[in-house]
Amino acid sequence: MTEQNACDLDAYALELDQAHIFHSWSAQTSAHASAVSIESGLGSRVWDHAGTQYLDFSSQHVNVNLGHQHPALLAAIRTQSELLATISPPTANITRGEAAKRLAAIAPEGFNRVFFTNGGSDANENAMRMARLYTGRDKILSSYRSYHGNTGSSIVATGDPRRIPNEFARGHVHFFGPYLYRSEFWAKTPEEESERALQHLRRVIEAEGAATIAAVLLEPIPGTPGILVPPAGYLAGVRELCDQHGILLILDEVMSGFGRAGEWFAFDAFDVRPDLITFAKGVNSGYVPVGGVIIDDPIAAFFNERVFPGGLTYSGHPLATATVVASLDTIAAEGILEHARDIGENHIGPGLGALAERHSAIGDVRGRGVFWAMELVTDRQTREPVPAATMARIRAALVTRGLLPFVSENRIHIVPPCVVTGDEVAEAMAIYDEVLTAELA
Structure with a gap:
């Protein structure tokens, strides 16, 4: 390829982008202007x-x-595509099962079932649905400094300003999490920030009525809001508050999991056990869209004789789950x-x-x-x-x-x-x- 041809291809890619692509979270003119081919x-x-x-x-x-x-992920896609490119969710499939087995193996003991989704947003959507059905309660508490996705409930659970033009879902309440550099609590030390943030959450739970709250949804390390590593004791304190009031704890590991924070799950470093774990992104490096919910056994058992009212055409898609298997094996082996x-x-x-x-x-x-x-x-x-x-x-x-x-x-x-x-x-x-x-x- 000549240099002129290469430049022409870059220009053509940008031309196609400007003519036909509608970008997310953007005014379209500025999005096209900043695009890189x-x-x-x-x-x-x-x-x-x-x-x-x-x-x-x-x-x-x-x-x-x-x-x-990464060659291992490319090989997994190639091998699976030659064997079976797609199959519906109700069908048993070894690749899907192996992916779920590996996810259960890296989760805390007692997490044995996985509900696969297409990405992180619908993972959080379905985790909140499970929590509401399991508890019989309605409200979801989440932090103002958070991002949980773009679908109906996930964007309203999100705390950042992108939530505001999208507030069509009900039953969502927000609170402030710890952020010592810009403390909402006049804290001067990590210990003060943790203690005061937990007191704030305690008061929100009391003011909203603990018996109305299905779950607290948190990123162990909020990513998009600024990589907000929590102070020691905070996540364990949230777990204790949830236990006191029969509230489930959903930890959103979509961004922070699978090596991003140096652990399988970021919560592994913080002495806490969730009830539901949501994942996507790094589970397979985004090579094929995939996400999901890893479910604590009592919650999974709740639906043994009750219909779970949710599903997706591409849940546990074989190309996606093949890359999950390859990715988790590679993370361990390398x-x-x-x-x-x-x-x-x-x-x-x-x-x-x-x-x-x-x-x-x-x-x-x-x-x-x-x-x-x-x-x-x-x-x-x-x-x-x-x-x-x-x-x-x-x-x-x-x-x-x-x-x-x-x-x-x-x-x-x-x-x-x-x-x-x-x-x-x-x-x-x-x-x-x-x-x-x-x-x-």
């Missing part, structure tokens, strides 16, 4: 048709945990959890700490594994967020220098694939350094 990928890198290389430090939507074009922890502790964390020493605009750095954020401020004393227009320039400058970033509000999320190398992290840190120097000097 990508032809191929490998590991932590992607390329456009002209051969321009980008480090993917967004993992797309924080889902490509095993990196682009030591991905250990690698993600090492990258976080010895490369990303120290790298961001060094950046913070050089740039006063970095107000806070936080994270685990390959799940980090740096929060940008105009003044470290007032903690005033860097304006949206400046963040847009920073994002554009990162892309121009060959890095695909995850930028949200006044934050840059550092969320590369779990297979990222130390050298690639160093390369990314140099790009962040150059752009912050240029845009925030």
Whole structure:
């Protein structure tokens, strides 16, 4: 392919995008203007048709945990497609069963059933449905700083402002979770933040009427709102509050699971056991759409003689579940959890700490594994967020220098694939350094 032909293909891809693609969460003009044409990928890198290389430090939507074009996942798709490309959910299928068996094996003891969905949004949708049916209660409590999906109840359970034009579902109540850097509770220490956030949740439960609440829905580490690692004791405290009032605890591991936080599930690091676990994204690196709910045995048994009123045409799709099997086996065989922890502790964390020493605009750095954020401020004393227009320039400058970033509000999320190398992290840190120097000097 000549250089001219490659440039023509990039232009054609962008032309098609502008003419026919309706983008999510976007005014269409700005979405098309910022689109990047990508032809191929490998590991932590992607390329456009002209051969321009980008480090993917967004993992797309924080889902490509095993990196682009992992051979084990590609082989699983190829093998399954040649054997059986699709089959309906009521049919028994070994690939589907093996995927569920592996998910049950990494979940806490007593989780033996899996309901497969097409992604994280409908995983949360069905987990909330199960909780309401099991408890006979109506309300779902979730945090203002959260994202749980785009379907009817999931978007209303979401706390961020995208909820507001979509509030058509009933029975949802929000509360503030811990976020020490911008504490709602005037806390000065992680211990104060945990204690006061739990007291706030306790009062919300009391004010709403505990007997009306079916479940608390939480991300163990809220991702889109800023990689908000909870202080010690918080999640265990939420579990205790739920137990006191017969409320189920749904933990949304869609973004934080499968190595992202250096564990199979982020909650593994926080002394807590949920009643329902939702998953998607990193379970198969997004190679084929899939998600689901891992169900505690008593809840699963509740539906032994009762009809569960939910289902999807593609639930447990064989191509998707084949990639789940391959992904979970690969994570175990290649030591991905250990690698993600090492990258976080010895490369990303120290790298961001060094950046913070050089740039006063970095107000806070936080994270685990390959799940980090740096929060940008105009003044470290007032903690005033860097304006949206400046963040847009920073994002554009990162892309121009060959890095695909995850930028949200006044934050840059550092969320590369779990297979990222130390050298690639160093390369990314140099790009962040150059752009912050240029845009925030």
